Each structure stands twice: as C-alpha cells, then as structure tokens.
Amino acid sequence: MTRASSRRPGPPTRTERGIPEATVARLPVYLRALTALSDNGIATASSEDLATAAGVNSAKLRKDLSYLGSYGTRGVGYDVEYLRYQIAREIGVTQDWAVVIVGIGNLGHALANYSGFGTRGFRIVALLDADPDLVGERIGDMEVRDFAQLEEIVETDRVSIGVITTPAGPAQEVCDRLVAAGVTSILNFAPVVLSVPDGVDIRKVDLSIELQILAYHEQRKSGEAALPQVPELPAMNGLTDLPSVGGGVGA
C-alpha cells in the first residue's frame, strides 16, 4: 500500500480525506450488510442492527461511519438506502472500474466466471494470457486475448485495476508490464512479494498463507498444555543438519 501524498507535520488533520485504513477495509462489509438489509425490505437500521449484520461491534461501526459524515439520526438510526449510497460513493463503486485479469489458469478461469466479481462497480474488460494455446478460448462471453495486447487494452478501456493470477514465476514481470501500461492498482494472487513504485496500490490474496495462519491456531488447540514447544535451545553452532521440513514449504 503506497500512498504518495503531501502530509504536513503537526496534529493529524482529520477531514482532509483521511479515513483510517482499518475503516476503509470495513466499508465494503458495511455496504454488503446494507444491501442485504435493503433486499429484505428493511428501511431503517440502528448501529446495533448494522453492526450485527456486519459482524463487528456497534461502537466500531459508529466510529467508522463518523469518518464519512453524519448520516444517521439520533434516536432513530440510519436510513438504509441513504447510507448505502453514501458508502458506495465513498468507496467509489458508484462508478465502474475497468479490470483486466492476467493469467487464465484454474484460478483466473474461476475469477473470470465468478459472479461476485461482477459486483456492481467493476467491469472485466479483458482476460489475458501469454500462452498461445489459451488465446482465443472463450470463457463466458469473453475471449482470452494475448498478453501482448495489454498496453493497447489498458489505454483503450482506461483500465486502472489489474488482477494477477499467474504462477509466482512471471508475476513480477507481469506486474511491471501492468504498471508501465498505466495500471495503478493491483490485486495479486501469485505467491510472491511484488514490488511496485510509489503511487501504485497492491493487495495480496494468498491461499497458503491463510491456511498457515489457521494451522498456527489449530496447533495451539489440539496440544494445549501438551506442547510447551520451543524447548529453549542453545544457540546453534553452525549446525545445519536439522530434521528437514520435507523439501520446501511455500509455493
């Protein structure tokens, strides 16, 4: 997450487009909760209702919403449609963002079809792959196009978001091409740390990392008192021959 902005020193001047990252990450959750309430014909909701629907506590929700403005009514609650629109506008999904997906393997294929992706606010304008065997294949109502056409597509369709679903190997190169072509937001599914220049935002979705975090907690359940673990080892003395993990964790 890289942000090139002019921040003068001094007390944090809130209001100057300063919504905390943690709050930004929850706005889409609130948006979804509001949509669900709206679909159920609910016109008004209290912070408590909304918080329950979003899976957070109400204090946090009210604090989060307070960064956007005063959209509620004391003693009453929030108008669902009104708040939904305000949040959608704040996030920026009242307009449509053009997206390209690069790497049409299993995952890219799945994302191309994924309806949740078709969430209002985003439009997949191209599926790209460098493999000639894939180019031309139809997926839904789209056709896989040659990665070589990237620059042209980004310019024509004013693409600002790129999704990388290639293997780890080519991911950095793909990323560089995307950035050079003018893409300024990247969602990375490849299991590598990508580096991007300032001004380009990058987010990462990583399957095996999520599983490993679960494993960590899982380990601490089964064992409980049974595993005091980390048996206060003496400093290693050049010893490198340790029980092997088995060849290579990580993808």
Added chain:
Amino acid sequence: MTRASSRRPGPPTRTERGIPEATVARLPVYLRALTALSDNGIATASSEDLATAAGVNSAKLRKDLSYLGSYGTRGVGYDVEYLRYQIAREIGVTQDWAVVIVGIGNLGHALANYSGFGTRGFRIVALLDADPDLVGERIGDMEVRDFAQLEEIVETDRVSIGVITTPAGPAQEVCDRLVAAGVTSILNFAPVVLSVPDGVDIRKVDLSIELQILAYHEQRKSGEAALPQVPELPAMNGLTDLPSVGGGVGA
C-alpha cells in the same frame, strides 16, 4: 478469530504462548522467503536480507522473530535452514493438516487443482458438494463426494480445516455442519459473515472486498484535488429516493 484462553490480568505475560496476531500473519511470509533463499543455495541471511525478501523492514522482522526465540547469531545473521525449520514448526506445518473443500463450483474446482494449496503442511482429503450432478466427477486424482458424507470423513481423516467455496446462500449452513462435525478452523470464500462458536477460528477471503479497497484508493488518485466530495449534506429528512447504486453491491 476466537480464542478461548485463560488470561489473568496484569502486565502482558509474554512467553506464555503469546505471539501477536500481526506477527503470526507474517510468519508464513518469512517462511516463504526463507524457502526461496534456501532454493537459491543461500545458507545465511541477515535480518536485512530476509526483510527485503519478505517485503517488510528489518526492525519489524527482528521483533517478530524475537517472539519465537533467539535463532540468530549477532554479527552473523540467521542460518536459513535452521530458521526455516523453527518457523515451520512454530506455524505447525511440520505436520500435515487434513482439509476438506466444500462447494465445487468454479472456485472450489480451482482450489482443488491449485498447487499452492498443496503447500507442504496441508492435505486435501475430500472435495464435497451437495449437487448430485457433481458428485462422482473427477478432479485431478480426487473424486467429488457427497456433502452428506461430511461427518464420516471428518472423523475418519481427522479433518480440522474446512474451506467453504459455496455461494453465499448455503454458506452458514455448511459452516454449521462443519463445526458440528468437529472442524475447528474455517477458511471462507463465500461473501457472507459467518458466525461460529468460541474455539472455532475463521478467516475470510473476499474478492470483491479487495477490489473495493483498491477502488477506494484509486478514486482518490484520479480525482485528487478535483473531488472535495462528501459535500456537507443537510441531515436527511426521510428522503429515500436517492440515485440508486444500481441494484445491489455485494454478491
């Protein structure tokens, strides 16, 4: 993330199996970086080297590693293999965790094939779906089985991790079944907030939320000074007829 633990009050008694969540979330990243270094034949690395490979700063990396113990050598750095094993053990991927995937649509299908999933430490023991048309289908060397067999499979294979790749609708019910069957960690790809009892850990991967977070920042790039936005609206007065977002954001 629910943790049922006995925490006495007083100063934070570190060492009592208390690795901060933020650190836990980075351990898999370090593990992957170490594996990459190891694959490149690098035997020793400084915190600076490692931090670069992991995409963090070296102070944070050293602080994180300090929660695990003293695995480095002052003046020298870290033995790559040794540290890799220690982190793998701490995370719990020196053993194998049995995983079931529920919901074999596009995404479940992709995950079933996803090699990154096959990361050492995890073993997919079943692909489950309730749709009779899918049951029996072969995916790689596995066959889709009936969701009705869940309980049996969880018991037989001692499954502790469940991955939910169903649509939003059935996700909570699937989750309840998983929990009732004895699964205590869940990775949820369905765009809903799942509720689970204490003692069950849940993590969420949400495509459209990631895209929306990117959109938020993207919006603040293009516009910059051009969008003072949030035009200090008067409190709404029951007005519900606002420009529609278009039907429903969120899946």
Added chain:
DNA sequence: TAGATTGTTAATCGATTAACAATC
C-alpha cells in the same frame, strides 16, 4: 580488536472500545 548484526527497549503511532453528552 574492529566490524557486523542481533535482540530488546522505549517512543510513537494507529485501532479499538466504553461511556456519555447531544439530540432526535
């Protein structure tokens, strides 16, 4: 010994939460 680098301390920053005055 001199140089390098860890492990830890302490300062700072950001996020969460409870509580309540403002106000519908």
Added chain:
DNA sequence: TAGATTGTTAATCGATTAACAATC
C-alpha cells in the same frame, strides 16, 4: 417529555519503528 440512539471523547490496547547495548 421520556426513550432511543447517534456522534464523539478519552482511555486502552496493540503494532510499528528507531535506536542501541549486547555480543558474535
């Protein structure tokens, strides 16, 4: 007016970071 609920304040908690003493 009495009851409900927001928006905000202030306290607390956790995470990040710089700096450096310890030590190889």
